[in-house]
Amino acid sequence: MSAATALVADRAELWIGGRWVTSAGAPIPVVNPATEQVVAHVPSATAAEAEAAVTAAVAAWPAWAATPVAERAEFVRKLGDALEGAADDLAAVIATEVGMPRHLALAAQVRVPAEVLRVTATAAAKYPWREPVAAGEVRREPAGVVVAITPWNMPLHQIAAKLGPALVAGCTVVLKPSEVAPLNAYALAELAHEAGIPPGVVNLVTGTGPVAGEALVRDPRVAVVSLTGSVRSGARVAELAAANITRVCLELGGKSANVVLDDAPLDLVVPAAVQQAFFNSGQACNALTRLVVPGNRHDEICERLVETVAALRLGDPFDPAAELGPLISERQRETVRGHVRKALSDGARMLVGGPEAPGDLPVGYYHRPTVFTGVTPDLALAREEVFGPVLAVQAYPDSPGDALAVDLANSTDYGLAAGVWSADPERARAVGTRIRAGQVKINGVRTRDSLDAPFGGYGRSGLGRELGRHGIDEFVEIKSLLG
Numbered sequence: 001m002s003a004a005t006a007l008v009a010d011r012a013e014l015w016i017g018g019r020w021v022t023s024a025g026a027p028i029p030v031v032n033p034a035t036e037q038v039v040a041h042v043p044s045a046t047a048a049e050a051e052a053a054v055t056a057a058v059a060a061w062p063a064w065a066a067t068p069v070a071e072r073a074e075f076v077r078k079l080g081d082a083l084e085g086a087a088d089d090l091a092a093v094i095a096t097e098v099g100m101p102r103h104l105a106l107a108a109q110v111r112v113p114a115e116v117l118r119v120t121a122t123a124a125a126k127y128p129w130r131e132p133v134a135a136g137e138v139r140r141e142p143a144g145v146v147v148a149i150t151p152w153n154m155p156l157h158q159i160a161a162k163l164g165p166a167l168v169a170g171c172t173v174v175l176k177p178s179e180v181a182p183l184n185a186y187a188l189a190e191l192a193h194e195a196g197i198p199p200g201v202v203n204l205v206t207g208t209g210p211v212a213g214e215a216l217v218r219d220p221r222v223a224v225v226s227l228t229g230s231v232r233s234g235a236r237v238a239e240l241a242a243a244n245i246t247r248v249c250l251e252l253g254g255k256s257a258n259v260v261l262d263d264a265p266l267d268l269v270v271p272a273a274v275q276q277a278f279f280n281s282g283q284a285c286n287a288l289t290r291l292v293v294p295g296n297r298h299d300e301i302c303e304r305l306v307e308t309v310a311a312l313r314l315g316d317p318f319d320p321a322a323e324l325g326p327l328i329s330e331r332q333r334e335t336v337r338g339h340v341r342k343a344l345s346d347g348a349r350m351l352v353g354g355p356e357a358p359g360d361l362p363v364g365y366y367h368r369p370t371v372f373t374g375v376t377p378d379l380a381l382a383r384e385e386v387f388g389p390v391l392a393v394q395a396y397p398d399s400p401g402d403a404l405a406v407d408l409a410n411s412t413d414y415g416l417a418a419g420v421w422s423a424d425p426e427r428a429r430a431v432g433t434r435i436r437a438g439q440v441k442i443n444g445v446r447t448r449d450s451l452d453a454p455f456g457g458y459g460r461s462g463l464g465r466e467l468g469r470h471g472i473d474e475f476v477e478i479k480s481l482l483g
Helices: 047-066 069-085 087-097 102-126 155-169 183-194 209-218 231-242 266-282 295-310 330-346 401-409 425-432 468-473
Strands: 013-016 019-022 027-032 037-043 130-133 136-142 145-149 172-176 202-204 222-228 247-251 257-260 290-294 349-352 370-373 390-396 417-421 439-442 476-482
Touching (some): 027 087, 037 183, 047 136, 047 172, 047 202, 047 209, 069 155, 069 183, 087 102, 087 155, 087 183, 102 155, 102 468, 145 155, 155 172, 172 209, 222 231, 231 247, 257 266, 266 390, 266 417, 290 295, 290 401, 295 349, 295 370, 295 390, 330 349, 330 390, 401 425, 425 439
Parallel strands (some): 145 172, 145 222, 257 290, 290 390, 370 390
Antiparallel strands (some): 013 019, 013 202, 027 037, 130 136
């Protein structure tokens, strides 16, 4: 792996069929959100180049599908090890193009995806590729060519969550990362090649959604499209894929509730709730951005929140003391500011933060961590995903507390994640079973604590699941072989 400085550089090529192919597309600037400076360019692939990548994946698929599962899994495991080996350099790349503090990115943005790949390889060994039934057997077979469209906020993790299960399933992949933070994907393509993954099995196409992305999704040779992104993007992908009856897996947005029951230990709850809401400056689809609290503890919780949030340190992503970096772009910061201003005009009460830029950080797309209370279910702040460092506190009456807390938690169209806090874990689990969300975390457990647990959502949060054996399910066809 090259040094980190060499990875933050202009790229004019796409990785297609096991070789770097110079693109005819115009260059897209990659901006460092902490400095507001362009640090690199990548190609805006043409529709023809996207189709060429699918052609390469189609050509590579028969041999890859015929490769024994154990061998496919070993390639995935080796790729995970390669990510781990390049962790320091990759964390620096993430800090540069995403803005997450490097010391935090090292664990969350590199070592977690490395472990996702290894966990997926292990899951492949236990996966029910063949199951007996009364008149024969059920077989799970590779679906075919997969298009993986990944976001900018947790780029390597989302690539790993799609690439690993697709590869162990026997599928070949065309990866289209976000053009906002694509440099890490170039590094991954190089590592996949070094790991010995055969030509055409993994292909990389950078570019915009309306051109490269839509060309990939429209291609009738594609068996599965797996996208992580906004609800709008997911709806567009589903619309385009429907023309060819192409299967889609959509991991979309969230407005997730963190439910505090009346016996919860606040010394643990408040620091964890702040971390769960403001991780990666709130740019996480599963961020717990609504803190649902009992009325009789509301004031104490708010006092603790103000103290904890006010102490958070915003700063340069390469500063070891920084806890929050900038937002990804000027556009994203303006979107978040719009949500804050709307909440103020709607009558929510701001406890700390605000839309103004931090006075000590005049350069960079920084946004102060912000907390509101008085956020009723009808307000936009209670219903719309902000994707920034904004936490909404919602209080429920003390009696009958648990039922009303569940109602409040379920009062959005999303259902990606949730949290429940109680001194009694069984009580917390009982509440968790009633929350309509794909992943409910009890007393501070994190997604990364169980990377074999399925991840995905109800309602507008998407279709399908990622991680572990459930992630492999998305990339297989099921055949009944009778007789």
